[in-house]
Amino acid sequence: MDVINLSCNVDWNFIEEVAKESGQNPSLCYQCGNCTAGCPYTQYFDYPVSQVMRLLQSGQKDTILNSKSIWLCATCETCTTRCPCEIDVAHIMDTLRIIARRENRVSEKDIKLFYDTFLDSMKQFGRIYEVGILLAYNLKSGHFLADSDLGPKVMSHGKIHFFPKKIKGRDKVAKIFERFQDKVKKHD
Amino acid sequence: MTEREYAYYSGCSLEGTASEYDASMRAVLKELDVNFREPDDWSCCGSTPAHTVNHVFAAALAARNLALVEKIGLNTIITPCPSCMMAFKKAQHGMTKSESFKNEVNELLDEPYECGVESKSALQVMYEDIGLDAVSQRVTHALPGLKVAPYYGCILNRPPEVAQFDDPENPISMDKILLSAGVDVRDFAFKIECCGAAFGVVKREMVNQLTYKVLSMALDAGANCIAVACPLCQQNLDLRQGQVNSTMGSNFNIPILYFTQIIGLTYGLSPKALGMDKLIVSAEQIIRSRITVEELKKREETEAQVKAKKPEKKPVKEEAKPEENE
Numbered sequence: 001m002d003v004i005n006l007s008c009n010v011d012w013n014f015i016e017e018v019a020k021e022s023g024q025n026p027s028l029c030y031q032c033g034n035c036t037a038g039c040p041y042t043q044y045f046d047y048p049v050s051q052v053m054r055l056l057q058s059g060q061k062d063t064i065l066n067s068k069s070i071w072l073c074a075t076c077e078t079c080t081t082r083c084p085c086e087i088d089v090a091h092i093m094d095t096l097r098i099i100a101r102r103e104n105r106v107s108e109k110d111i112k113l114f115y116d117t118f119l120d121s122m123k124q125f126g127r128i129y130e131v132g133i134l135l136a137y138n139l140k141s142g143h144f145l146a147d148s149d150l151g152p153k154v155m156s157h158g159k160i161h162f163f164p165k166k167i168k169g170r171d172k173v174a175k176i177f178e179r180f181q182d183k184v185k186k187h188d
Numbered sequence: 189m190t191e192r193e194y195a196y197y198s199g200c201s202l203e204g205t206a207s208e209y210d211a212s213m214r215a216v217l218k219e220l221d222v223n224f225r226e227p228d229d230w231s232c233c234g235s236t237p238a239h240t241v242n243h244v245f246a247a248a249l250a251a252r253n254l255a256l257v258e259k260i261g262l263n264t265i266i267t268p269c270p271s272c273m274m275a276f277k278k279a280q281h282g283m284t285k286s287e288s289f290k291n292e293v294n295e296l297l298d299e300p301y302e303c304g305v306e307s308k309s310a311l312q313v314m315y316e317d318i319g320l321d322a323v324s325q326r327v328t329h330a331l332p333g334l335k336v337a338p339y340y341g342c343i344l345n346r347p348p349e350v351a352q353f354d355d356p357e358n359p360i361s362m363d364k365i366l367l368s369a370g371v372d373v374r375d376f377a378f379k380i381e382c383c384g385a386a387f388g389v390v391k392r393e394m395v396n397q398l399t400y401k402v403l404s405m406a407l408d409a410g411a412n413c414i415a416v417a418c419p420l421c422q423q424n425l426d427l428r429q430g431q432v433n434s435t436m437g438s439n440f441n442i443p444i445l446y447f448t449q450i451i452g453l454t455y456g457l458s459p460k461a462l463g464m465d466k467l468i469v470s471a472e473q474i475i476r477s478r479i480t481v482e483e484l485k486k487r488e489e490t491e492a493q494v495k496a497k498k499p500e501k502k503p504v505k506e507e508a509k510p511e512e513n514e
Contacts, residue, residue: 040381040382040384040398041382041394044391044394072387072391072394074236074342074382074384074385074386074387075236075239075343075385076342076343076346076382076385077342077343077346077347078342078346078380078382080346080347081346081347081348081356081357088347090347094239094240094243097240098240098241098242098243101240101241110390111387111390111391112240114237114386114389114390115236115237115240115241116237118235118237119234119237119238119241122231122232122234122249126229126231126232127200127203127230127231127232128200128201128204128232128235130200130201130204130205134389137389137390146389146390146392147388147389147392149430149431150427150428150431153427153430153468154205154427157465157466157467157468158207158465158466159204159205159206159207159208159466160204160205161203161204165203167229167230167231168229169229169231170231172231172252172298173231173232173249173252175298176245176248176249176252176296176297177245179295179296180242180244180245180248180296183295183296184242
């Protein structure tokens with residue numbers, strides 16, 4: 001782990017912001033390490049989840065929001081389930097990801113792109129169009145052949161629908177997106 | 189079981205890559221005399237991507253569907269997919285716990301959601317409402333030779349405060365349901381380890397490594413089949429099994445069946461109706477091994493008779509030897 005100078009870049013507001021938005025109290029964490037011990041992704045994280053909690057307690061906003069860990073967390077809920085202090089750790093990770101997104105600092109651009117492509121599909125059709133998402137993601141990410149080996153398998157087993165299922169109320173779903181975006185604009 | 193009627197929310201993936209889960213689920217629920225109706229014009233629950241944007245937004249996308257259920261006058265929804273179920277349970281939990289959260293969510297909706305719908309996974313409905321006795325009563329066929337590792341994945345039972353079902357560390361509902369259907373179930377240490385979830389496309393190597401562990405542990409437990417209750421787990425373990433073999437140098441060839449497909453087989457339903465042909469790793473051997481319960485009984489009786497006629501060589505009786513001098 002990098003050496004972090006705790007004295008010169010503490011952001012107390014950040015601790016407050018995360019606590020308020022997540023409804024959790026990060027100061028309850030006493031670094032037992034249960035979350036990290038159970039985390040299936042810890043080997044891929046740049047900071048294990050218990051270190052993210054410690055960084056949060058010491059207001060290390062930049063380090064946290066620029067970390068890969070917050071994007072590589074898949075919300076499997078192991079940390080939350082095993083926390084002896086009953087902190088909803090996964091919810092904190094989720095909140096950190098939301099703040100990183102809001103501040104436009106995304107360390108794992110492909111993951112965000114995949115999520116956005118998913119949501120675009122939902123906004124457009126009301127339901128998810130799997131083939132469309134994969135194709136759009138491959139084009140936008142530049143990984144043109146991602147999972148192309150699976151195509152023939154999926155097709156030969158008839159596991160695919162080639163056209164989107166458009167629901168009648170897709171304008172209603174799109175409206176949820178729009179109302180949310182309006183709300184965000186008002187707050188800015 | 190009581191004459192209840194449920195709303196049935198299949199979710200987007202059950203219309204596409206997990207269509208066999210939908211087919212087998214509907215077939216099994218029908219066999220179990222469960223009345224269910226689909227809410228009209230349901231939309232995607234938002235799944236993982238929505239809660240990386242905003243919690244109110246995510247809850248609204250889920251709550252639109254719960255409001256549709258209220259509209260058709262039902263109060264329990266069956267969701268086969270754990271990701272949809274968690275989206276619903278989290279929206280419900282957040283909205284009942286906090287009035288201001290509820291108001292914020294409803295501000296995004298055309299029609300407000302009054303919080304009157306309980307979401308249950310199909311597994312929870314079978315375990316709690318239908319009951320193990322009813323599950324076992326319909327069994328007409330056996331699957332001798334099949335050894336199943338029930339794989340729950342991560343969010344079916346967690347976090348416990350929201351899921352409110354089974355044990356978060358050692359769930360047993362699927363084990364018991366499969367046992368009731370007469371299936372040989374193996375205790376499986378990795379039953380709740382994450383398979384890599386939605387990162388398949390973006391972080392393929394990571395998912396391959398995680399699924400490799402799950403597959404290896406199932407084999408170590410003596411299983412020759414894994415039962416799942418999640419479309420994403422199924423996809424990662426089945427569709428990506430070839431990728432796992434090429435990246436990890438392994439040689440897995442283990443069928444990954446939805447638990448409803450296994451139950452459907454024991455109910456004598458046709459493999460086609462259960463979507464068995466949609467599985468990537470072939471389940472042909474499992475299908476061919478299927479016999480009726482009567483046939484199995486006959487087979488066991490004949491085996492017992494053969495054993496009785498040819499008694500095994502009696503082990504030489506060890507007579508109590510006088511203790512040797514030390």
